Amino acid sequence: MGQPEYHPRLSIEEYLTLEKETETKYEYHDGEVYAMTGGTPTHSLIANNAGRSLGNAFLGERCFTYNSDLRVATSRNKYVYPDVSVVCGKVSFFDELKNAANNPVLMVEVLSEETQAYDS
Template identity: 40%
Template sequence: MEREAECKHEYFEGVIRAMAGASYAHNRICTNLTVEIGSQLRGKNCSAVGSDQRLQILSGSAYVYPDLTVVCGQPEFNKERKSLIRCSTPRCW
């Protein structure tokens, strides 16, 4: 359903919710954080990815698009959805 949808949706606590677009100020903050945190992670075993990366939060059975995610080590992808990162701490924040 999500791959064919015209907008993004999140699944959290048993509810599917359409996501609203963000403001210019919000997007600027997210971009600045991604650049700054990404530069701090350069050369380390962690990387930063932006809001188009969908995550499967294993501890809470949620599917979300965080503004910024830090993944340490090799990302673990969902077997059916190769673009979906399976996330459990301490591997991603």
């Protein structure tokens, strides 16, 4: 898994439109947009095991484990797709578009040598 593909600077509105118009997931970092690339089998296994372990740990609780399909807004200028997210209670959003969760209590990102600087 290499560095994510970089796209020119976009407004949040342009980013959200780009996401709606393609099947590619993009992360947004204060105007910089990166297409997310596919992972390796090892990356997938580690992320899946982390999600399963967290899901099992929260059985019977009001906390839910999500995979990398849940877009998360870590601020109004940063949207990411963590490998695993945990939200306790109902997922909340910055706006009525419900375009990104803003209340995870935990995010897990599986790092590689190539993505460590980007994902840290």
